[in-house]
Amino acid sequence: MAVVRVRISKQLGNLDPIMKIGIVDDSSFARDRLKSCLNRFFPDASFVECGDGKVALKRLPGEEVDFITLDIVMPKLNGIWVLKHLREFDFQAPIVILTADIQEGTQTICRELGCCGFVEKPISEEKIESMLVDLGL
C-alpha cells in the first residue's frame, strides 16, 4: 500500500498533498537557512532547489510546486529575468521575491512582473510566517 504523506491545511483543516516548494537562490547558505525555517512550518515539505536563474527556468516549469521563493542577484540570469520568463511561460505558482535588494524600485518592477510577495533578507521565522499567511498557507 502506498504511503501518502499529508499536511494539514491551517485554514481549511483538510488534507492536502505534501508541500513542495521551489527555492531559487545562488547562495547555499541562504537556501539552507530558508529550508530550515520552512521545515518548522512544514516538516515534510520537499524542495526544488535551483542555484541560478538558468537552472530555475529549466527545472521549475516542469514542477508542480506550491510556491517559489526567488532571489534577485544571481549569476547567469537574475531573478527579475527569471520572474519575467516564468510568467511569460504561463507559470502559475505564486512567486515570492526573497532578496537583499530592498529597493522600492525593485519591488515595483517585480510586482509589475507578477510576483505576489516580497521578503527582505535576512529571513526570520516571523517574516516567513507572514509570507505564508499572505500566501494563504
Add this chain to the structure above:
Amino acid sequence: MKMERPVFHENLREAFVEITNIGLGKAAADLSALTERIVTISVPSLEIFDPGTLEQVRELEPITSVRINQVFTGEEISGQGLLVINKSGALRLAVMLMGEPREQDAFGPIEQMALLETGNIMIGSVVGTLANMLETHLRYDLPILQMKGSNGITDLVSDIIQPNKSFIILVRATLSIGEENLSGYFILLFEENSFNALSRLIEKQLVAG
C-alpha cells in the same frame, strides 16, 4: 585631464552621512539578526580623495582581511560596497552565522558562502536605503569575496578603483560584533561621475523636506 576635487557643501555632507547612517543601522540590525549578537557600527566618515594619493587615508588599521565587495550601477550613481573583516574575525563570524562549530582554521566554500551572503545582505541594506531615500534605482553585480594581504586601505581598494580617476568618494564606518572582539569596516566607494548626481539627489530631498 583630471578634474578638480570637489567638496560637498556642509548641509549636503551632513545629509549624505545621515542617509548612510540609516542604512548602516539597518545593516547592523541584519547582522545582529544573523549572528544573534549585538552589532555596533560607528557614525560613518566621508572623505573625497585622489586615488593616486591613497596614502592620505592609510591610517586604517593594517590587517590581513577578507573583503566582500559588490558593484552597484545606476543611471546616475555607481560605486561599490565593501565589507572588510580581518581573517581570524571572518572565521569566527562564519562560525556564528552557521551556528555550529566548524573545523578550526577552515575557511572553505561553506564559510565563504556564509560570508558572501552576509556581505550581500549588508551592502543591500546600506545601498538600498540610499537608493530608496534618494529615489533612484541601482542594479547589483554579484558579490565577490577575496582575501587581501592588506597594508591599509591602499591594498584594500587599489584593485577595484581606476587610478586615472580624479577623485573617489569614500564613506567608511567601523563595525564590531558582540563581545567577540570582532571588528571590521564597511566602506562605500563612489567614482567621480557620481558626485554631481549625489549632490543633486540629496539637495532634492532636502528641498522636499
